[in-house]
Amino acid sequence: MSARQDNDLIKEALFREFLRAKGLSYTYERQHILKEILETSNTIKHFPIDRLYNNLQSKRNRISKSTLYRTIKLLEDSRIVKKTDIAPDRYVYEIVEQYNIGHIVCLKCKNIIEINNRETKKIVNHICREKRFQYKTHTFEIKGYCDKCISLSLKDE
């Protein structure tokens, strides 16, 4: 799997997890919007919402503007995309780069939980300072078993 596909899968898992925590489902519309955002951001880093809307329309996705706006808001809240103002009343969106984000991955249910940005940044900064290393990028991933999977396996025994 390429790094890009890998990254897209992580974003999808993060969004799914975010929605589940809010009691929302990962609907067909939400899946399509996220997919379109990931595709669009490959060609244009900062994209206006109209561009997304037009791309969705050209692929015959019947997604209304209000659904798009609501979903973008959810993606912002889950820190997968961020909004940048470029002029009064004009703004663009971009994918939040994952370089300073860490993940915890459950080997059983494949859930991905995000590790607090500030925590990973602190660790990475500390290591770079200590090793006199100029920071460029990192991945930070802890693999193991989540609470739910542990309690389920205990019940089996």
Ligand SMILES: [Zn+2]
């Ligand atoms: Zn699990």
